[in-house]
Amino acid sequence: MTHGIVDVANFYVSAERLFDPSLRGVPVIVLSNNDGCAVARSEEAKALHVRMGEPVFKIRDRIKRHGIQLRSSNYELYADLNRRFNAVIAEHTDTVEIYSIDESFYRAPTLHNGLGDVEAAHRLREDILRQVGLPTRIGLGPTRTLSKVANALAKATEKVWGGVVDLHDTELRRRLFEQWPIGEVWGIGSALEARLHPLGIRTTADLAAMPPAVARDVGTVVLERLVRELGGIECADFKVEPDALKATAVTRQFGEPVKTLDELGEAMARRAARAAEKIRAQGLVASRLIAFAHGSRYRPNPPSASRSARLSPPTNDPRVILRIVGQMTEAIFQPGGVYTKCGVLLEDLTPQGQGQADLFATVDPRAPALLAAMDGLNSRFGRNTITLAVQGHGAKAFDTKRSQKSPAWTTRISEIPVAR
DNA sequence: TCTGGGGTCCTAGGACCC
DNA sequence: TCTGGGGTCCTAGGACCC
Numbered sequence: 001m002t003h004g005i006v007d008v009a010n011f012y013v014s015a016e017r018l019f020d021p022s023l024r025g026v027p028v029i030v031l032s033n034n035d036g037c038a039v040a041r042s043e044e045a046k047a048l049h050v051r052m053g054e055p056v057f058k059i060r061d062r063i064k065r066h067g068i069q070l071r072s073s074n075y076e077l078y079a080d081l082n083r084r085f086n087a088v089i090a091e092h093t094d095t096v097e098i099y100s101i102d103e104s105f106y107r108a109p110t111l112h113n114g115l116g117d118v119e120a121a122h123r124l125r126e127d128i129l130r131q132v133g134l135p136t137r138i139g140l141g142p143t144r145t146l147s148k149v150a151n152a153l154a155k156a157t158e159k160v161w162g163g164v165v166d167l168h169d170t171e172l173r174r175r176l177f178e179q180w181p182i183g184e185v186w187g188i189g190s191a192l193e194a195r196l197h198p199l200g201i202r203t204t205a206d207l208a209a210m211p212p213a214v215a216r217d218v219g220t221v222v223l224e225r226l227v228r229e230l231g232g233i234e235c236a237d238f239k240v241e242p243d244a245l246k247a248t249a250v251t252r253q254f255g256e257p258v259k260t261l262d263e264l265g266e267a268m269a270r271r272a273a274r275a276a277e278k279i280r281a282q283g284l285v286a287s288r289l290i291a292f293a294h295g296s297r298y299r300p301n302p303p304s305a306s307r308s309a310r311l312s313p314p315t316n317d318p319r320v321i322l323r324i325v326g327q328m329t330e331a332i333f334q335p336g337g338v339y340t341k342c343g344v345l346l347e348d349l350t351p352q353g354q355g356q357a358d359l360f361a362t363v364d365p366r367a368p369a370l371l372a373a374m375d376g377l378n379s380r381f382g383r384n385t386i387t388l389a390v391q392g393h394g395a396k397a398f399d400t401k402r403s404q405k406s407p408a409w410t411t412r413i414s415e416i417p418v419a420r
Numbered sequence: 421t422c423t424g425g426g427g428t429c430c431t432a433g434g435a436c437c438c
Numbered sequence: 439t440c441t442g443g444g445g446t447c448c449t450a451g452g453a454c455c456c
Contacts (some may be wrong), residue, residue: 039424039456069422073424100427100456187455220430222454249426264423298423343425400424 001234002108002117002140002168003147006089008123009135009155012040015081016071019417027068029220031056034253034400035072072402079101079412082247084132089287094122097239105144117325121164122353141167144236145229147185147203170232177204177230187226192219202229223264235360244349245282250275251343256397257295258339264293266392272325272344273391276318279346280375285348289321291328293342314350317367318374321346322388 001359005321008014012030027044031037031288034403037053038045048066050059062068066146082101086365095107116122121138128136140150146167147230153176154165167173183193185204195218201207208230216224225235258264268291279286289309295302307328315321325344387393 034422034424053424060422102454103424187454191453220453222430243428245427247427250426253424296423340427341424 001142003142003144003232003238004106004108004117005099005103005139005144005147005151006106006136007103007138007151008085009038009137010042011081012071012073012078012132013042015047015078016074016406017042018081019077020406023069027066028069028384029068030073031404033402034074035403036069039073039275040369058060062167070404070406074303074406074408076408076411077406081132081134081238085128085134085136085191088128088131089124091127091322092120094398095238095240098242105147105238108140118164121166122162125163129390135163136255137163137167143224143234144227144238146173146232149180149184151228153180153183154185158191174205174209177208178205182207185226187222195219229359238339244351245279245284246349247277247345247347248278248349249343249345249397250278251292251341251345252400253338253341254398256402258342258398261330261333261335261338263396263398264333264339264342265326267386267391267398268293268325268329268344269390269392271342272317272322273388275344275346276316276321277375277378279349280316280347280371283352284349285311285352286321286352287311287314287348287384288346289324290345290347291325291332291343293329293332293339295338298339299338302332303339305334307331314348314379316352317364318373318388319367322390322416326390362408 005185008360013028015024016030025044026042026172027048027050029038029050032039036055038050038056039052041052045068048062048068050062054064056070063070063198082098086096086104089104092110093106093108097105104280108120108319110117110124111122112120112123117140118185121140124318125136125138128134136167137148137151137154139154141147141148141150144390150165150167153167154161154163157165180203182188182196182202182204183190183366185207188207190198196202196207199218201210204321207227210227212224212227215227228235243412252269253273258267261269276391287310288313290306291303292306294304307326309324311320311324331336374386378384385389409417
């Protein structure tokens with residue numbers, strides 16, 4: 001068995017460069033929501049030591065001195081490009097598993113008869129570059145974990161090996177693992193790294209040599225599986241069909257801090273309405289609702305509170321959800337508090353019309369038609385064409401800032417590029 | 421002044437049951 | 439002094455990922 005993983009190099013930056021040639025060859029960073037942190041960096045920006053997740057205000061001088069270009073996140077664009085490069089992968093294999101916005105697993109052999117896995121991977125990279133314009137790297141291995149490690153090694157060795165690394169060969173694994181720190185391995189975060197170091201486990205070779213029972217003892221069954229996978233034994237499922245969504249969240253920092261119950265109520269209602277919209281789009285209903293609001297953790301004694309409730313019967317009706325969120329907001333709000341973020345989570349999601357009916361609840365028989373009409377209008381004429389009154393209307397100071405956003409080049413007819 | 425958002429999985433421990 | 443045993447279910451919290 002061969003597992004492959006394709007990842008797009010510096011995806012958000014590569015996406016921005018696709019439609020804005022002035023960004024090519026210069027340092028670029030793409031910012032998180034609210035234009036707060038660097039979440040993607042071009043190679044030139046990495047060379048200037050801009051770190052992942054670094055707050056923008058801390059690197060203002062470097063941005064100015066080196067002319068680093070900034071862009072707000074443009075998720076419509078990234079989601080559309082994700083669809084496009086996965087369509088190319090699907091031309092090569094019928095086993096694509098979309099893993100994240102910029103990575104997809106697949107299984108070899110691909111549909112190229114007679115080509116070796118490595119040769120076919122090079123062909124796939126070329127096709128994605130030619131058809132979509134995005135640079136990628138591919139890792140191959142007998143397990144998903146090994147393909148992820150191979151992918152990381154493909155980044156590090158791109159100049160030598162051309163962006164494809166295959167870790168089937170145990171001798172090659174042995175050699176490379178000696179040099180590869182465990183913190184770089186998929187599944188080893190800072191906490192596990194800190195527990196493993198005192199045990200003398202520092203390289204991937206050390207990790208792969210751990211007896212599985214010891215791994216389980218030090219960590220959990222997750223670490224045990226990771227160690228087995230490093231040894232070439234498959235423990236993870238491959239899923240062409242994505243699992244149904246189990247929970248969803250809409251949480252945002254405010255553009256400007258919020259100090260009144262009215263504003264917090266509107267901000268909370270907007271997030272709740274968006275969360276309900278998201279699960280309706282998937283035909284799901286929620287059984288559990290959580291709302292929270294808090295101040296800045298970088299300030300002394302920030303306000304912070306949350307409330308949760310069961311939804312019975314499970315629902316995706318914004319009228320029901322917003323009413324409960326409104327009550328929760330009143331319970332959460334502390335007068336005098338300065339709030340910087342709030343959010344709504346919907347959990348225990350199940351397919352609509354499948355759950356047990358609630359004996360004592362009355363369900364509005366007209367709701368499906370009403371909600372379908374709402375969603376139809378908002379999808380046709382743009383988000384928030386029609387909303388519930390408690391969401392307020394128009395742009396507000398507390399809305400998320402995206403001051404450097406590029407146009408929706410590929411998904412909105414009014415914003416497509418013009419060629420002269 | 422300014423510090424992202426959205427997921428999944430696992431475990432420990434409490435509540436409850438017979 | 440001595441105070442059962444074995445389950446299930448739920449939740450909070452931690453860890454990880456991109």
